[in-house]
Amino acid sequence: MSRPNPAVLMGILVATLVLLGGAAVLKGGFYIGKHEGDTLHMMQIVFRMAEGQVPHRDFMTPIGGLAFAPIALFVKSGMGIGMATLWSQVLMAALFLPAVWWVAMSRLSPYLAAFFGIVVMVLMLALVHGEAQRSVSISMHYNRWAWGAAFIAILAALVPPVHPRSALVDGIIIGLMASVMVLIKVTYFAAFALPVVLALILTKQTRALIVALLTGAVAAVAITLWLGPDFWLAYLGDLLTVARSEVRPQPGEPLSAVVGAPAYLGGSLVAIMGVILLRQARADVGGLVLLTLLPGFFYVTYQNFGNDPQWTLLLAVLLLALRPQGEVTNAMGWNMRGALNICAAMALALGAPSFFNLAYSPFRHFNVDVSTYAPLLPRGGIHEDLQGAALRVERVDGRVALDAPGMALAAYANAEHREDPPQFMGETFATCNVELGLPTVFDAISRDLEEAGLAGGKRIFAADLFSSYWLFGDFEPLVGGAPWYYGGLPGYASADYLLIPICPVVQDVQAQVLKAIEAEGTDGLAEIRRTDLYILYSKG
Template sequence: MMVCLTIVSKKGTNPILRQAQMTKSKTAALTAFLFAVLAAMGGASVLKGGLYIGKHEGDTLHLMQIVFRMADGQTPHLDFMTPIGALAFWPIAMLVKSGFGIGMAVIWSQVFAALIFLPVVVWLAWSRLTPWLGALFGLFVMVLLLALVHGEAQRSVSISMHYNRLAWAAAFVAIVAALIPPTNQDGRGRSSIDGIIIGAMICVMLMIKMTYFVSFAVPIVVALLMTGQRRALLYAVLTGVAVAGTITVFAGFEYWISYAQDLLAVAGSEVRSAPGEPLTAVMGAPAYLGGSIAAIVGVIFLRQAQVAAGGLVLLLLIPGFFYVTYQNFGNDPQWLLLLAVLLLALRDQAADVVNGWGWNLRDGIMVVAAVALALTAPSFFNLAYSPYRHFNIDVSEYAPILPRGGVHTDLQSLDLRVNRVDARIALDGNVAGLPAYPDRDEPLVFMGETLPICTVELGLPMVMAAMVRDLEDAGLADGKSLFAADVFSSHWLFGALEPMDQGAPWYYGGLPGIEDADYLLVPLCPVDQKIQHQILGAIKERGDAISVTEIRRTELYILYQLG
């Protein structure tokens, strides 16, 4: 194949940029277009008056825990364990602290983020892209910031993994700024602004999800060097140092140590080190192979068309594209949107060359970009019109996730998913005529109690609320904290309990926070029975270091006193 792609004809080898600098009128038109997108998507979300999700209640409880703890003055990594950076939740927490309900705080935080990104996107489009490509790039960034679903093609509204969309938007901006050099150079002023933007976007990635920083920092630096933007690189480094220094002044050096410890703990965890398909599948499974081939062909075409910097940097970006997708739940390759923008921008640097197959490489690059857009279209359109689906839902079918949450009842889910409780239980071996399946995991025995084989499928908020009400009625809740033998210890959201110091809003391994807990709560029908087995196994291994005494038993849980 490489032989066939050998260049045999050159109609023009001068790799000049064909992008024309935007006129003031076109820049104003672009600004108006992007503001219209922001107003339409953000307005549809805000005017609903609340956030109504259709799935991922557990993830939503995880978000609530972190937001409420931060609004109460706690710091991620220092006061509780999470691998997600503080910036993913800080805007929401500040709005909650100022009096917003959490549902509207989520929505307004996205609108404010889009308002901050808008002038940055216009600046990059004005300095680097043609008007139409600038509009396409800006549309992609605005949609990522303002959507009400994480991606894929499933239409249900979900705020789960909202931080992935924000990190992708920052990555799009930083990579375009680094790889596509400005077409209207005007000296130091331009370089300083470009560098500050790139440095700020890298910091956004670092402070949201380390995966993005690790995957894209090196290609961004290489891109800046290869495109001659050394002064911009200097300003980017200075911006990063300034941001890191400011955080250190306020949070202390211990913040970075704790952040690293949380990341290492999750990386080594058997529970959540990778939340979806294996890496090989993300690269080569049927759903992803087309995008992988498009990226590789794009690199080949760029190199053959004498776009040396673009081809090399895109090649360096591809492993990061795969790794970030592998690390994100749903494994949605949203990098295909960026691939299309980069190919269309770099096409204007390409020599007018025909390869051994008789293909004009500039046309070939455009075809690959079109393929990338076609492959990602279902996910993109799902993102783009999610606020309008949200706006048109019938709120009578929804119920608050926190029924006693006061102003925070503006975050709701389908009544079916909140109040109807369904579970998956084992029938074989328990019902006449159904012999026991020989390879089923053995039931767990803890403190002499054989726990049933059962997992909650639906109605998690109702189950937690019922447990907390029972604890309150028994006089066991006020000011107490509990460690739940399950993936979530979210019970304190539903009543008079307190969160554990150093606890983990999402269980990743070990026994984080158990030293601060008053109780161990063992749900008889947990969300994840394997995690329950892991937690109780870890408690058994600690032996006499953790003393447990049963103090209450219901049909939903067994409660043990710790210490």
Template sequence: MTKSNTTALIAFLCAVLVAMAGAAVLKGGLYVGKHEGDTLHLMEIVLRMAQGQTPHLDFMTPIGALAFWPIAMLVKAGLGIGMAIIWAQTITALIFLPIIVWIARNRLSPWVAALFGLCVIVLLLALVHGEAKRSVSISMHYNRLAWAAAFVAIVAAIVPPRTPTSGNVDGVIVGAMMVVMAMIKVTYFVPFALPVALALFMTGQRRTLCVAVLTGLVLMAGITLLTGVDYWTAYARDLIVVATSEGRSAPGEPLVAIMGSPAYLGGSFLAVGAVILLRQGAAHTGGLILLLLLPGFFYVTYQNFGNDPQWLMLLGVLVLALRDDVMVAANKMGWDIRAALGYVAAMALALTSPSFFNLAYSPFRHFQTDVTSYSPILPRDERHADLQGFTIRLERVDARVALGGQVAGLTPSVDRDPVVEFRGEIYPPCGIELGLARYIDTMVRDLETAGYADGTSVFVADLFSSHWMFGSFEPMDGGAPWYYGGLPGLRDADYVLVPFCPMSTLVQTKVFEIMDEAEVPLSEIRRTGLYILYSIDR
């Protein structure tokens, strides 16, 4: 690009950044409309890290530390968690801005560069994870960050510079982006590492490849010096636990459906069509690397809740960029290959437009939120009152209960979760669907009134053990902000809390099975209409 085009690109991206980040910052808080459980998960990890704890070593999570570290550092510096989330995203976007410009200016045409930069900035600054549902949600923010890093690394690798460069800066950027993926979510790093390395090699960016590998090794060595070698074994252990978990190894549609079900088949056809057209146009390297990227695109989509194929944005950018490598004007059917690739890119962008516009518009929708309809998620923590949820969803406690087998005349379904017995108590199927935060808060207040919550820790037979954030409990050493398996933190717990109506009956049943197998010695010490509290006999 010319100097004037580069200046225009910078101005455009700055305008997008200022508009999106400004709308979020000026609201003065974060007001989420759904996914309160995921929000509690984020809050617990951030608060633990702000206290000086290290993920994997001090508590279980398959998500890398970098997903939460910027937020935790801002909380540690004194910000409320709501504004810390918003400022962390803004700072991250500011860091990415010169990286985007550097990669785009010598690789992409002005319009494609603007599209590429827009996609990355929107991913970084959105206040929803994607899809087409309008409610603001900070759930799975780490997926957006990892996609942004993947976009940068893949574009830099598959589209070589138009004029020769030393490759040093490009290598540092690619290496850093790969480490970012590894330190946010390994399921991005693993499927994209080999295609990115092959793309750099096959496009003649071999010095860039060497510098990228060296940068990655240096950064990983620095992390090891800060955290110790045990950090990596603990990280690997958490990943293995999740991969073998019955409930969370894949949080959505099966992999085959991600490739071939009605909602995804159009994107799959477009991707394969792009590969064929690139190969017919003698853009062999681009076509091959795009083909190698497809399994990663499918796998990452499969691993992410909601199964939103955000790779379609990247597909549009790559196809438009690789059109310049086409050496054959028309294929055997007489199609103009460059024009056909343009149609493929347009269709890919059209397919992803509901998700993209939802991401892009979310800060402005959030800015217009009527805050009188929201309440703090942590009602007794004034500092973090800047993170709020929709009052109806917080205060209205709804549950899903089984009527079959419980009401005369209704026989139980053979497919329904069975009635579970644990330590002589019968637990009919029941699951909280709404009001989780207030449900937890009510139990914590009752436990405090009864004298059980003064500096003690509690293991909860449920998906979350976040009760310590709502009162005077302490977090468990080795606990899990989100349950994946085993009995994480039980060794440090003073009590076991069993809700009669958990967030996840599957998790509660699994906890019961493991406790019975381990013969954990328990004594009932309190019972209310909401829970049973056991002491651990040691």
């Protein structure tokens, strides 16, 4: 196998970083086309961290702090949240670049090394989470970053180095990538840790395995010394809460569908065929490890919103890297190098729509007409550089039940087809969910509370998916609150008010929250304000 030119490969990676990162930051602001709620969730976490709060310990989230720390770093330095988000992607890509360069240069042919490096850089710098829907969004950026770390660790473990060889460097990279997965989204670590260890053992990279374990241990000790052992206990507690949650046990299709539904069956079959072909090509270790990777690929895809199987690109790289160099045929006389080429091409074809969507999202963002956008935080000052499509920010739409009591089709109502409406303290609420204009709803309620003299640094616990009002007005965040509700009553004890939106984001969540509050007890709750938008209770 010919060796990639180190300088050329580095040049390709740097050029990709400059091209995609530059297209993003040169816009001068961040303009999203969807997922406003997810963006507000991110903003809550970032602003808390910029003020010195620690995820899991000071507020609840199942996402690791490293997913938001780079953004918080730039916000703390005085940058607006929009530009901070874009620069954080550039920073993460720059930090990943040396590892990508080393792993690709030491294991892959020139063209394959360049392709792998570009794929990882695209994952780090894209401005959409994947799939084929073109609207720009920062939602779930941490999934992309975690995929990048997984790609590097898996390739380094499964494909032994050819030139140069350095167990020390390989082990440090693998250990750091494993640590990154833990600190961004632990699902990735849980899915891929054992296959990576198995790959290192079977490929006889024992020294690299030892170094990787030591690197991970050093990282864990360093974080424990910095944040204290209670950090890990709190992180575990958040993960367990989400695992037991009825709100969002999985954000998309069930696991069986992610493996066998029409949209995914092709990828599953290609992956299984890849395992068979590697075994027939006498790449027994590659086939065995790939087989152990498949459950992780499926599980991570199942856990990620959109269920985008981005592992197909890595599958193609692994199949091409593990091809036999000489003439190898199977029992049917197939040339196994050619067969693996075809299998890899099929994997690339399946991953192409998502990849190209990721790859040119920064350029779509660069070309947006900013006159059609509006700030997510209308009074955000420097943070007005994060904007959403005005149609989605300023137009407020809701979904109501036309067969609810008092509506035109009430006679046709069938309770079997609808969840029970929320009830609280003897009152039943009409069916309604906000569909568009979430920032406007938050802003309107916040302004109304301020005009009523009910703000002034108070804390609001909302019976809804989000309690984001402190981003929009003179309020404080909940102590130990959850930027995204997963269950329980996180932060309720610190709240001054309970706010019940008349039309919440997710009414099923509202019903669950109100049941939990009634189970805890409503003594001390007193209604102090009622409008067409909300009911407000003081906690006494």
